[in-house]
Amino acid sequence: MGWKEKFISKAGREILIKTVAQAISTYSMSIFKLPNSICDNINSLLAKYWWGQTQAERKLHWINWRKLCMAKKGGGMGFRDLHAFNLAMLAKQAWRLIHENHSLFYRVYKARYFPNCSFMFAELGNNPSFVWRSLLAARDLIREGSRWQVGDGRSIGVFTHRWLTHTPVPLNDAPPDMKVCELIDHDSRQWDRGKIDAMFSPQTRNEIMSLSLNNLNSQDSVCWMETEHKNSPFGQLIR
Known part of the structure; x- marks a missing residue:
């Protein structure tokens, strides 16, 4: 001054x-x-x-x-x-x-x-x-x-973690502590379509079925979704 x-x-x-x-x-x-x-x-x-x-x-x-x-x-x-x-x-x-x-x-x-x-x-x-x-x-x-990005599904709670774009909508009573791994058919290494169809609404069902299961041998991980730079989160805030 x-x-x-x-x-x-x-x-x-x-x-x-x-x-x-x-x-x-x-x-x-x-x-x-x-x-x-x-x-x-x-x-x-x-x-x-x-x-x-x-x-x-x-x-x-x-x-x-x-x-x-x-x-x-x-x-x-x-x-x-x-x-x-x-x-x-x-x-x-x-x-x-x-x-x-x-x-x-x-x-x-x-x-x-x-x-x-x-x-x-x-x-x-x-x-x-x-x-x-x-x-x-x-x-x-x-x-x-x-x-959350699905790996083996053992760490992600179906209703307690954010892993879909919306909160899963069940068609009937479901265990609140259910894990994502319980929705996977580990023999075929694919989603258990019969269980998913019986448990969730069409919107939830379609989004779950669209998720890839290519990382079943790895642990679940947290991914930053707000920017395309996943290895450098919050980049848009730090100018």
Whole structure:
């Protein structure tokens, strides 16, 4: 906010905001979920700087900051939405707890917080660290944007897991803890059409029958469904 600030163009302000101001907190956001008040305060400071406001004056903000955080092709400036960016960075760490089962990071957290289950079903536990609380907050984002991919079907609950595009609709009473493997004819290595036809509505039946069973020898896995870059989830949030 010195005398040099008066000579910086809009392009220069954009570069400073993106490469300096919004980059400083990247490391912290990849470990901790920052309080919303802190993110709002940072956004407020950046908005004031963008519109050329100094401590001694107030200038009109012609466009809402949320609009400026949209991509340029959508009419914004491509600034980071710090709330979404924070969750995206934490979700990338949580994604490692799902797929990188041989890393030291995974072994330490599994021994401490979820020794008897997977990360997707872990609970908060007693005396949790702030890092663990932050990872669980990001897990909710993963649940919303991911889906289970059928392998051997032993880990997926028919009614308790998200593995279809809609909630399965049964035609009659079915065990609530039924596993997907119970719908597979392991002799023919195909779906048990007779059981599926008798248990589910036409919509559910057709979607189940359309799923491939090429990975019966592997375990079920979680796949990110919101973008086409499955090996790099949340890429659209991190600009």
